[in-house]
Amino acid sequence: MSKGLLVMSLKQLVNNKQAMDEFNQLIDELIATQHRTMEQAGSVQEVYSAQGSISTLRRLKLLREMVNG
Numbered sequence: 001m002s003k004g005l006l007v008m009s010l011k012q013l014v015n016n017k018q019a020m021d022e023f024n025q026l027i028d029e030l031i032a033t034q035h036r037t038m039e040q041a042g043s044v045q046e047v048y049s050a051q052g053s054i055s056t057l058r059r060l061k062l063l064r065e066m067v068n069g
Helices: 003-014 017-039 044-060 063-068
Strands: none
Touching: 003 017, 003 063, 017 044
């Protein structure tokens, strides 16, 4: 898929308020799950992994801004 088509497909998602609200709600739930994982982590590796996951999920919440420029 070319970059132009990908951006157009993403624009359909990010400009649909209901879809974006549901997407952000899912991201929030996944972040909460990673917070629980960090609380129960048995090693530093698990904490770092959860932190990386949270960082990535937070970037996904900025998808609308990234796509629409």
